Amino acid sequence: MSAMFPWRRLLVWSATAAVMIVAPLVFTQGFAVSMLSQMGIAIIFALSYNMLLGQTGMLSFGHAVYFGLGAFFAAHALNAIGANTLGWPVSLLPLIGGAAGLVFGVIFGYITTKHSGTPFAMISLGIAEMVAACSLMFPSFFGGEGGISTDRVVGKAVMGIDFGPSIQVYYLIAAWCFVCMIAMFALTQTPLGRMANAVRDNPERARFVGYNPTRVRFLMLSLAGFFAGVAGALEVINFELITAERLGTVASGNVLLMAFIGGIGHFYGPIIGAVLVTFLQSALSNYTQAWLLYFGLFFLVMILFAPGGIASLLTLHKPAVQTRTLGRLLLPYAGAAAAAAVLMLGLVALVEMLYHLETKAEQVGTVMSLFGRQMDTATAQPWIVAAGILVVGGVLLAFVARFVRSGWAHVTVAVNRAKGI
Amino acid sequence: MPAALELKAVHKSFGKTAIINGVDLAIEKGERHAVIGPNGAGKSTLFNLISGRFAVTSGSILLNGEPITGLQPQQINHRGLARSFQITNIFPKLSVFENLRCAVLWSLGYKYSFWQRVGGLKDVRERADELVGMIGLQKRRDTVAGVLSYAEQRALEIGITIGGGADVILLDEPTAGMSNTETADAVALIRNVTVGKTLVMVEHDMSVVFGLADRISVLVYGQVIATGTPQEIRGNKAVQEAYLGAEVE
Ligand SMILES: Nc1ncnc2c1ncn2[C@@H]1O[C@H](COP(=O)(O)OP(=O)(O)OP(=O)(O)O)[C@@H](O)[C@H]1O
Ligand SMILES: [Mg+2]
Numbered sequence: 001m002s003a004m005f006p007w008r009r010l011l012v013w014s015a016t017a018a019v020m021i022v023a024p025l026v027f028t029q030g031f032a033v034s035m036l037s038q039m040g041i042a043i044i045f046a047l048s049y050n051m052l053l054g055q056t057g058m059l060s061f062g063h064a065v066y067f068g069l070g071a072f073f074a075a076h077a078l079n080a081i082g083a084n085t086l087g088w089p090v091s092l093l094p095l096i097g098g099a100a101g102l103v104f105g106v107i108f109g110y111i112t113t114k115h116s117g118t119p120f121a122m123i124s125l126g127i128a129e130m131v132a133a134c135s136l137m138f139p140s141f142f143g144g145e146g147g148i149s150t151d152r153v154v155g156k157a158v159m160g161i162d163f164g165p166s167i168q169v170y171y172l173i174a175a176w177c178f179v180c181m182i183a184m185f186a187l188t189q190t191p192l193g194r195m196a197n198a199v200r201d202n203p204e205r206a207r208f209v210g211y212n213p214t215r216v217r218f219l220m221l222s223l224a225g226f227f228a229g230v231a232g233a234l235e236v237i238n239f240e241l242i243t244a245e246r247l248g249t250v251a252s253g254n255v256l257l258m259a260f261i262g263g264i265g266h267f268y269g270p271i272i273g274a275v276l277v278t279f280l281q282s283a284l285s286n287y288t289q290a291w292l293l294y295f296g297l298f299f300l301v302m303i304l305f306a307p308g309g310i311a312s313l314l315t316l317h318k319p320a321v322q323t324r325t326l327g328r329l330l331l332p333y334a335g336a337a338a339a340a341a342v343l344m345l346g347l348v349a350l351v352e353m354l355y356h357l358e359t360k361a362e363q364v365g366t367v368m369s370l371f372g373r374q375m376d377t378a379t380a381q382p383w384i385v386a387a388g389i390l391v392v393g394g395v396l397l398a399f400v401a402r403f404v405r406s407g408w409a410h411v412t413v414a415v416n417r418a419k420g421i
Numbered sequence: 422m423p424a425a426l427e428l429k430a431v432h433k434s435f436g437k438t439a440i441i442n443g444v445d446l447a448i449e450k451g452e453r454h455a456v457i458g459p460n461g462a463g464k465s466t467l468f469n470l471i472s473g474r475f476a477v478t479s480g481s482i483l484l485n486g487e488p489i490t491g492l493q494p495q496q497i498n499h500r501g502l503a504r505s506f507q508i509t510n511i512f513p514k515l516s517v518f519e520n521l522r523c524a525v526l527w528s529l530g531y532k533y534s535f536w537q538r539v540g541g542l543k544d545v546r547e548r549a550d551e552l553v554g555m556i557g558l559q560k561r562r563d564t565v566a567g568v569l570s571y572a573e574q575r576a577l578e579i580g581i582t583i584g585g586g587a588d589v590i591l592l593d594e595p596t597a598g599m600s601n602t603e604t605a606d607a608v609a610l611i612r613n614v615t616v617g618k619t620l621v622m623v624e625h626d627m628s629v630v631f632g633l634a635d636r637i638s639v640l641v642y643g644q645v646i647a648t649g650t651p652q653e654i655r656g657n658k659a660v661q662e663a664y665l666g667a668e669v670e
Contacts, residue, residue, distance in 0.1 A: 191526050191542075192535040198523045201512045207494040208472065208504060209585055210527030219533055 013182065020174045024167060031282070034238075037170045039278045040177040041234045046258040046270035047184045048227035053256070054264035055188060056220045057200030058113075059121040062128030063228060063255050068247020069104050069131070070097035070229025072141065074236045075148040082154040090152060090163055094176050094233040101229020105222040113217035116203060120217075128249050135244035147243030150236060163237065173234050180227055185267055187223065196220050261302050263309025272310050290355045294348075323414040332403035339400045343393025345371075349386035353377045423486030425450040425589050425619040426471065426502075431480035433463075433470055433643075440466050442643040443480070448636075450485075450588075453620045455630045458640035459663075464623040465507050467640065468591050471621075472504045473497040484589065499527070503587035507594045507623070509574045511581060513567030517558050520566050520577055522549040524584025549584075555614060556580040557606070572603040576610065583614045590615055592622045596629055608633060631655075639663070 020040075024033050045067055052058040074097035080086035081093075088096070112123045135142040142148070153164045163169050187193045195216050199206045203213035236242050245251065254277070262273020280298065284291035306313050320326040349370060356368045357377045366378035375382040424447040433441035440463045448454045456464050469475040471482055473494040481490045489497050512520050522539070525548045531537065539545060553562050556576040561569060566577055579595060595611060596604045608629055611620070624630045630637060631651045638648040639660050647657045654660055 186538070187535055189538050189540060190535045191531040191537065191539050192533050194519070194539050195523060195526065195533070197515060197519075198512050201514045202510065204474075205510050205512060205581070206523070208498055208510075209524045209581060210495050210498045211523075211533075212493065212495045215533060219535065223535065 016181070017178055020178060024170055033166050033170050035278065035282050037166065037173045037238050038282070039275050040170070040173040041231050041238065042255075042258060042274035042278045043177050043271050044180045044227055044231040044234070045255050046262065046274040047181065047267075048224045048231065049255045050259045050264055050267075050270045051184065051187070051196075051220050051224040051227070053259055054266075054269070055193065055200065056196040056217055058116065058217060058221065059124075059256075060221075060252070061121055061125040061249060061256070062108075062131075062252050063124075063224070064247050064249075064251035065108065065128050065131045066101040066105055066225040066228035067232040067235070067255075068135075068242070068244070068251065069232070070101035070225075071232030071236050071242040071246060072148060073097060073100035073229075074233035075150045075242045076141075078150045078152065078154070078236060079148075082151055089158075090154060090237065091172055093237060094230040097229040097231075097233025097236070098226045099229065101232065102222055102226040105225020105228075106218075109218045109221035109225070113221055114214050116213070116217065125249065128247075128252055132244065132248045135247065142244050143242075145243070147241055149241045152237050152240055169238055173238065176230060176234055180230060181271070184227060188267060192216065192219055257299055261299065261309055263311025263313075265308055266311035266315065269309050269311035276310070288352065288355075289359070290351050293351060319415045320411045323411065323418050325411045325414045328410045329404070329407045332400060332407045335400040336397065336404055339393055339396035341393075342389060343397055346386050346388070346390025346393055349382070350390065353382060353386065422450065423483070424448055425452070425485060426621065427483040427486075428467075428471070429481045429483070431467075431470060431482060432478045433466055433475065434478050440643050441470065441478075444640070444643070444645055446638060446645060446648070448619060448621060450619055451617065453615065453633055453635045454622070455634035455637045456621065456623045456640055457625070457627075457630055457637060462640045463643040464640055465593055466643075468504055468593050468621075468623065471497075472502065472591060498585065498587065501587045502589040502591070503582045503585055504591035505578045505582040505593055505595060507597065509571075509578050511566050511574060511577055514565060516563045516565055517569070517577060518549055518553060518562045521552045521580050521584050522546075524581040525549055525552070525586075528585040528587075552580045552584055555583075556610060572599055572607075575599065575607065579607075579610060579614065587618075589619045590621070592620065594623050594625060596624065596626055604629065 023036050027033075027036065045063075048066075049060070049063045052060050052063065074093050077086060077088065077096045078090065078093055081088055081090065108127050112120055112127065115123060136144075152169070153162050156162075161168055163172065195206065195211050198209075199211065199213045199216045206213050206216070232242075232246070235246070258273040258277045259270040260273065261277060262271065263269025280295060281291070284294055288294070302309070317326065317329075320329060352370055353368070353375070357366065360368070361377065367374060367376045369375075377383075426446075426448040428444050428446040431441055431444045432439065444467065456467065458464055466475070470477050473489070473492055473496070477490055481488055483489065484497070484500050484502055487500065489500060489502075492500075512523060515523070522545055525545055526532075526539075529542075529544050529548065531539075531542065531545065550562075553559055556579060558569075558573060558576060558580075561573060566574065569577065575595060579592065582590060582592065592611065596607045599607060604626060611622070612633065620633075622633070634651060636648060636650055637654045638645050639654065639657075640646075641663045646663060647654060647660050649657065
């Protein structure tokens with residue numbers, strides 16, 4: 001054993017656990033618990049995806065297959081538990097989902113992991129399409145369009161817990177999420193996890209130190225399938241319903257976005273991505289029908305300006321923290337945020353007006369209420385104002401960008417001085 | 422006792438172009454053997470065939486008397502053969518220590534284990550750190566390999582190659598592109614890490630070749646035109662005409 005006990009790591013994990021325990025006590029609005037539950041599920045799913053993309057360098061377009069199949073098996077198992085034909089505690093249902101995810105990970109992994117790079121990505125897409133097609137062909141298992149519904153409250157309550165109230169479900173999900181996070185982190189610290197990085201960086205060299213890259217990819221994909229299946233089973237418990245769209249390519253694309261936005265180069269990146277994307281998706285979709293457009297824009301901006309994701313933005317600031325020059329950046333950042341807010345105000349106004357004019361004007365007329373004001377989208381004035389705000393925001397942002405740059409120049413000088421350059 | 426490495430009538434063609442035209446070669450256990458020859462003679466191709474990177478077109482290759490023809494590179498590695506590359510081939514995003522750890526994991530029996538914490542494996546850590554010391558990169562232990570200097574990367578390349586404890590080592594131009602002092606260091610390193618092992622080395626620098634090798638084979642147009650001790654090779658007429666000529670004098 002290494003001499004140093006990893007206190008720091010223990011601290012990080014304890015803090016994580018504390019946040020997960022306290023979160024539903026802090027956010028008490030009606031939808032908050034449901035959203036937190038979804039975040040927990042998304043975290044497991046996104047981390048399992050990153051076992052492929054970030055750790056082994058496999059770009060998969062079909063990871064929802066394992067999530068979805070795990071969920072369907074879990075749904076049928078839960079129904080069997082309810083019908084008393086299967087004796088299994090609901091709290092351990094994720095093991096059934098995980099087992100299903102693992103089995104399909106083994107099957108599809110065997111087919112796909114002989115390849116890497118673009119061929120692997122294409123085959124994963126093919127498998128996703130094939131499984132989606134199968135879901136239409138076997139309505140008895142996949143439940144057709146309506147999906148499979150189920151009831152998580154089965155049998156007698158154990159110590160008052162029957163998973164009826166959504167807060168109980170949240171804590172079940174949080175517990176599984178925590179265990180899965182630790183398990184997936186631990187995996188990165190094993191010989192297989194380390195060799196996955198080696199295979200990602202240089203599969204050929206891995207061969208000449210004794211490792212078969214295909215075998216490494218296969219094992220990582222199988223294990224990732226397990227964790228995706230666990231997430232799927234938790235989804236079944238949470239919603240008591242699973243439909244075939246959850247294993248389709250849109251769902252697969254979504255988990256890719258989560259991992260990417262959070263940052264695939266860091267273990268915790270997908271956690272941030274899962275939390276943020278889940279929040280944006282449910283928050284935005286509550287307020288606007290154009291949310292997919294905003295979400296797409298957000299993704300675009302991230303790819304263009306922070307291709308390493310939010311995690312890499314955070315690590316970027318580490319030297320500023322170490323040299324105590326972060327303060328130099330705060331004011332410019334605040335200015336940039338204000339300018340960006342103005343820009344977004346103009347943009348959102350334009351998009352919403354356009355949306356109103358195109359989709360609702362025929363039924364309800366051209367007048368709409370936006371940010372608490374009435375405006376007629378058939379007249380030029382609101383358009384001119386919105387466009388003006390957009391332009392002003394853009395100019396402001398370009399102006400403030402200089403201060404951000406000079407702030408960074410200060411940081412760089414301090415960092416170089418600390419290095420003795 | 423079988424030869425450490427034996428090639429029998431090995432041929433290799435890429436499409437219609439024959440690159441290796443019937444190579445027979447036997448390298449004894451514990452021998453330091455240099456393969457020399459002009460550019461494009463097929464030396465690297467020969468290494469690629471031996472190490473399983475390419476499949477032979479015909480002929481057979483034996484490692485310690487056992488056929489290894491047609492095996493995958495990792496299978497050949499498991500039988501005790503390791504190689505370095507003429508063009509540096511490391512894990513550029515991993516640290517020096519991590520590169521070497523990857524090189525030792527298999528040989529210490531951890532294979533694809535996902536139930537052991539690599540940081541807790543004392544033998545792995547000690548062996549990897551021993552290698553860091555052997556290749557003289559203690560100060561660069563935790564540096565990402567991609568930013569090392571050329572000579573440091575070449576040293577790491579050798580470290581990765583010997584890390585798995587293979588007893589037959591192939592080094593492809595280990596000193597190419599190095600300054601005189603760097604070359605001297607590299608030669609000392611090679612001498613040091615191949616004690617008790619069989620070494621096959623492609624090398625253009627004749628002082629390195631004549632300083633290190635017990636025997637030399639000369640490869641020209643995919644054929645071995647001579648094999649012998651440094652003295653024999655120096656005195657060989659055909660070799661002088663085909664290749665050595667001016668360089669030795
Ligand atoms: N994969 C390949 N496909 C086609 N031709 C190849 C391939 N690899 C090598 N060759 C050709 O085989 C010939 C021998 O190449 P090789 O790299 O073995 O030479 P070498 O003796 O190592 O030369 P050098 O001293 O320059 O390293 C060259 O003409 C090369 O173009
Ligand atoms: Mg060569």
